[in-house]
Amino acid sequence: MLITPHQQTAERTHRMPTPQSVLMTMLGRYCVDDNPPIATSGYIDVLGRIDVSEHATRLTVTRMTERGLLERQRRGRIAYFKATEVALNVVRNQDRRTFENSTGPSGPEGVWTILSFSMPETQRNERHLLRRRLAWEGFGLLRDGVWIAPGDHDLGDVLDQLLPTGVGRRVEAFTAYPKFSDVKGMISRTWQLDELTERYEQFLGEWDVPTPAPGVRDALGKDLLLITSWRQLLRETPRLPAAHLPDDWPAERCLELFRTLHAAYDREARDLFAGVLARSAQD
Known part of the structure; x- marks a missing residue:
């Protein structure tokens, strides 16, 4: 099974x-x-x-x-x-x-949270933990190293829990609104x-x-x-x-x-x- x-x-x-x-x-x-x-x-x-x-x-x-x-x-x-x-x-x-x-998503209608990170192969376990945690928070992988989620996400808890691993120093995150009309296309790619x-x-x-x-x-x-x-x-x-x-x-x-x-x-x-x-x- x-x-x-x-x-x-x-x-x-x-x-x-x-x-x-x-x-x-x-x-x-x-x-x-x-x-x-x-x-x-x-x-x-x-x-x-x-x-x-x-x-x-x-x-x-x-x-x-x-x-x-x-x-x-x-x-x-x-x-x-x-x-x-x-x-x-x-x-x-x-x-x-x-x-x-x-x-459902939090924050103003139409806003997205975008997160980017790059981690060396020596931090493979930490990278794996971060990816799993992002997935749990509703993020999807748009392209290599770039994750997106609908809404305004407070990532403080995510990064605090991974603080001992040093992950936070390799992460950038911000909120944004799409500057294109094909949001469904972006969703289908993610x-x-x-x-x-x-x-x-x-x-x-x-x-x-x-x-x-x-x-x-x-x-x-x-x-x-x-x-x-x-x-x-x-x-x-x-x-x-x-x-x-x-x-x-x-x-x-x-x-x-x-x-x-x-x-x-x-x-x-x-x-x-x-x-x-x-x-x-x-x-």
């Missing part, structure tokens, strides 16, 4: 969640407040519920540690891992975007709205059924997969004014479905994760 670190999706329009993205969802839902160290067996337990192998889980945890998202602690012969501050900042922002109510519409329809096809995610073991696995799948759509969805969206844009229907299913899974999922933590603490 998931793409392992050694697999790539065959269809461009159907991007399944990766094990790392599911673990980031787990950290955001259950670990932000006290950030408990979790034994490797706990990560294997969680991802095993959605049919990820032990080997793929160990590889994912290792790579997340190398990328600065997890930090390792050793207690005797057992390795434990907890989220780094960088990861906590990322998942806090993901949760805010996932569960907030506002979806966001693939037809492809996004197809992916929203796929989300409905996978989750608006009597038994969603039939191969997933329990409510914890279903909720993590649901949230992660929904976030993939949100991360690539621009906060465009309704006038610039396609007719019959399916995002609102998907949002209502997501909220309904998450409400159904949430309580049992939390209880199951508490059991994961309890078993991890006994290792």
